[in-house]
Amino acid sequence: MNTAPPTPPTGRTDDELARQDIPSMLRYGLSFAGPHRGALFGDGAVGAAVLLDRLGVQPRAVAFLAEVVRSGGARYAADLPEPVPGAEAVTVVRSWLEAAATTARGIDGDEETARWLDAVAELLGLRHVHRFRSAGK
Numbered sequence: 001m002n003t004a005p006p007t008p009p010t011g012r013t014d015d016e017l018a019r020q021d022i023p024s025m026l027r028y029g030l031s032f033a034g035p036h037r038g039a040l041f042g043d044g045a046v047g048a049a050v051l052l053d054r055l056g057v058q059p060r061a062v063a064f065l066a067e068v069v070r071s072g073g074a075r076y077a078a079d080l081p082e083p084v085p086g087a088e089a090v091t092v093v094r095s096w097l098e099a100a101a102t103t104a105r106g107i108d109g110d111e112e113t114a115r116w117l118d119a120v121a122e123l124l125g126l127r128h129v130h131r132f133r134s135a136g137k
Contacts, residue, residue, distance in 0.1 A: 017047035018054070023099035030103040030112055041119055048096070049123035055089040059125035065093070066117035073110045074101040 022044055029040025052062060061084045069077045077083055078097035082090055100113040 012043065014050045017043060018050045020044060020047040022048055022051075023095050026096055026099040026113075026116070027103045029116075030100060030109060040116060045116060045119040045123055048120045049127060051092055052084075052089060052120065052124055053127050055086055055092065057084050057086060057089050057093075057124070059121045059128065061085060062117055062121035062124060066114040066121065069097075069100075069110055069114040069117060074104045074113045077101075 020043060025036075025040045025044040028036040029044060030037075065077060065083055068080070068083070074097055078094055078101045083097060084090060084093050097113075100109075100116075104110050104113050
């Protein structure tokens, strides 16, 4: 019987999370369950939220995009001229949507993509709330 406390996971900085290859994480996470999906919805979603936060994207824009994916699919969303506000953010998000569109199969794949975008929106919102509260407002 092992009585030693479990080793805590090593923390990752925002910069490390933001440097991840999120399109690849989407391709693998949407294709395979288990660790790939866990990584997509864990570190991948956090990294995406960090990137979008740095680009000034609001959580509501990502939540709205999730609804667009649910309604029209990842391919439809990828073909939008401006899936989120901001030229640099469009480039980043379009790469994610393109990756999802090549992998997501049917309604279930689009729903999984939308769920991931919802997770990113929630994490982005948490970052905003934390920053607001840390500022003492």
